[in-house]
Amino acid sequence: MNNDRKRIFSIMRADLIMMNGGRNNLKLIVLIMCLTFGAMTYIAPFMAILLPPLMSFFLVPMLFGNEMKYHCERLNTVLPVSRKDVADSRFLLTMSLYTGISLLFYVFMVLAVINQQHQGIILFLSSFNAPYAAAFSAGAVIISGKLRKYFSNVGKSTGEAKTGGIRKAGMKEYIRAVVVSGLLIFLFLLVFADLLPTIPLLEFVADLMRILGNAADGILLFAAFLTIAALSVTYRYICTVCEYEDKEL
């Protein structure tokens, strides 16, 4: 393992230690979330689709809330690490956690679908693949946007930091998360129920989504969503690194 990688992993380890301190008990929150959504997914596999967008609203404040609260982000400026290393490590950590938990819930969802199929309920995995990919991609884009915002706020005395972290911001975030997830799901259902108004461009997108969703059990649409999300995350990552490196701290 070369030195760059070692540095990045060290920062990630330090972040993981930090986030379990103070009032933010990450392990407990993740456990509660997994149990609640796991149970909901078992009953209704579609519930798993709600998790990635919801998680995307909480993950960044949850991971870096302590740092924002105690202004310890300035610590990084005196450590022997480059700003790019800090940005790299945090993108990597957040995205890995997000992808890991999402993957876990995808497996839950698949098992729940198979279980319900065994009980004689007619369900097709293909109907879940594409919506899950859409939800996951939307979540990844939101997380990258939040990370960018977090890095651009580093060094500022933000309202969020002043008011004591994620708990007070949590309600707002929660409402926003529910509204955005609801809207996304509603739009998705409109597209699949063929209820969108007949504007050619929308029709094109709807038709495209329909054929990609139908072909190869929805894998093509799955891949398309992931590609768009990857492009968007990459763009935000580059913006973050550029902006963070030029920042006066």
Next chain:
Amino acid sequence: MKKLLGIAASLLCSAAILLNPPLLSARAEDIVFPSGVSQSDFEFLLDFQENDIDMAEKKWGATAIGAFNADEVLCTGYYACTDAALNAHTDENSVFEWGEVSQTLIWVSAMQLWEQGKLDLDRDIRDYLPDGFFRHLTYDEPITMIDLMNGTAGWQESSSQIWKKDEASVMSLADELQAAEPLQVYRPGEVPVGSLYSAAVAGYVIECAAGQDYCGYVHEHILEPLGMEHTSIAPTHSDNPWVYEQRRKMKTYEKGAALTDKGTCLNYLTLYPAGSAVSTLPDLMTFSQALLDEDSPLFQSADTRRELFSATSFYGGSDIPLSAHGLQCQEFAVRTYGHEGATAASHVKMLLDPESGLGLVVMINQSDDDNHYFLDFPEWFFGTLSSQKYADSTSKDVKLSRYYLPAELPRTGILKFITFFNAVRVEHVQSIGSGAYQLIYDAEDEYGLSDVNKESKKRLIKQTNFNAVEEGAILMGTEDYNDGTSVLSYAQLVNMPAHSGVLEPRYTAELCLFTAYLLLAVAAVYLMLIRRKLKKHNAYSPCKGSAIMKAGQTAWLASVLILLITYTVYVSSNGIMSSAVSAFIGISQTICMTVCAAAAISALVGVLSEKRRIFRYITNALGNITVIAAITVFEMYKFR
């Protein structure tokens, strides 16, 4: 007040059904239709529809329905308004466009000429037409009248301007046919395409074989002998002044959340034999009755009529007919022959059962077919095709898992990608032998009267003695040809005539290519944004050949934008694309392809000559090659 009356009427009807079954009891002289429903019950159902659903005129466009046998009209119904603003109610003088039902006049004319020995149905039609009439034929195989009847001449639907708004711009049939000649994309005799062009060619063959223009021939040999005074077949309705006037009074409606007035929707079909007939309900019934009549006045011999109803194409290799000398076959509880037609203004169904001698005609002035009389009443009349009818002990469930592209849609040229959007996937079906299949559905969920709740529906089925079946079936057939073409005949919905699809074995691969092509456009946008950001922060370091690679990325985006323009034009002009627009699109895509080729070469040179940033060169080369491949495979450059 009117609304109150409507509600009262609907309550009365519901009460009648609930409390007073004898109301529906059959008259002594009642005819029982193939569905098991008696004539009086059928009449009751017609009126029940009107009364139960509050104010028919608020729900539908003008609707006319008639049931008959060869000797008499059994019942008729006229509902809603031809012009709701003027409160002009539908009646026997209301006119409707026949759409593709007009083609039955061509096939009857062809059989008349065949009977007289003036037309050989198996001879190459080019023997009847002027020399060099077709200029874009791909195959040397003869095209026969039977091919035109089956729709298997091989032409894809014309994307030329075959519907015109200006009466004066309509040219002679021969000129219009030559101007609109589409590409011949299938070998004659293989793929049935419901092409207007193909039918119009048949009309011109009639003209040449009879030595008389088609319009004059039909008037002299069909309309006049039958006394059809309220029928016009000329593209501008100029052959019948009464119809000309009536047609201009008629309004078309669209049923959405609310009924929308679409105006007169007057369009003139230049390939007029294929779909420009306009008539009243009584006139279409007169024509239909003449087809049911064993001693039809249309033919000199009863054998000719029998020949007309004999099958000319089948579901796969089975003996279940798909069409009979141009008449579409549709399977209900009994087999029916006839046609379905649609224009921007009307939808029409003509269904005939020569065995029982009964027929049904439904005509609506709606741009869509969402009308209970149109969708539901054929089944109340002819019954439901049971899954047991063609199944036997050898029938088994099979999984085909194949993709078929609708034969009606463009197979080549800049609109080819549209066809991919409408692919049909056939999965779990039941094989009934010889390449014929059936798709089984729960009939109870599909029975008509969709505005009536399920309980009322069940009561109606019981009280009208409708022969309900547990499982209904939609027939399908596949046929493989020596040249590798595989054709699927299928109905898209219950009680709809069959369409055709052509097997696309590389569908998933081509769809992957198309997806990659679209995603590259998204990537191009992000690459532009990233470059801009890096430049702003002085972090951008261009590599060798980056200018041409940048141009290539712009071409990825431009190509997809042109594709979106193509789609928008296609949708907003109902599938018609002028040659100027086609040329613009084709040339633009060719330019994009050329730029991508230059960028791909530049990237490949970079791969070979540079030692750093190899990944960047490789991804650029792959991106450009993907776009070139997509433009080539989907023929986005090909205009004519």
